[in-house]
Amino acid sequence: MLDFILKFYRRPHGARMSARKPAGHMDQHPQNDCDAISYDPRFDEYAIPSGGALQLLSYCAFCGDRLPESKRERWFDQLEALGVKDPWRAELPAEYRSDAWWKAPAE
Structure with a gap:
């Protein structure tokens, strides 16, 4: 499953992150330049926009580590x-x- 996520979200052409670029944990991963993952620093939350909602992430999409608890x-x-x-x-x-x-x- 993680391999699928990595292949799907990797942006080799160097497209920049839209909206809020992830910081903190995901900042250490070179493949975090995809525009599918957003970061809200107020809540320390990572999410994937889905229609008018957000799918919050509990684990890093790149390495599988548990992300910090939402604030x-x-x-x-x-x-x-x-x-x-x-x-x-x-x-x-x-x-x-x-x-x-x-x-x-x-x-």
């Missing part, structure tokens, strides 16, 4: 604790628009 629930929980009722419509603090909120050292 999506923590993101929502922390914003709720700050009084943000609808994060999709609210003006969020700058750190919550990137990975800064979870990369910052604990106080």
Whole structure:
């Protein structure tokens, strides 16, 4: 199965990644230049767009290693604790628009 994924997603012509280029774990793989995998730094999530939805990845498509746990629930929980009722419509603090909120050292 992994061989199929590698053959299908490998882009030897050097096409660049669209939207958000994966970072972190998948950044170490030279074949990560495919535009089928997106990365959302806010949640530390990798996904394959599928119609209007996303298929989240739990394992690296290139080596099979387990990817970090999503931080999506923590993101929502922390914003709720700050009084943000609808994060999709609210003006969020700058750190919550990137990975800064979870990369910052604990106080």
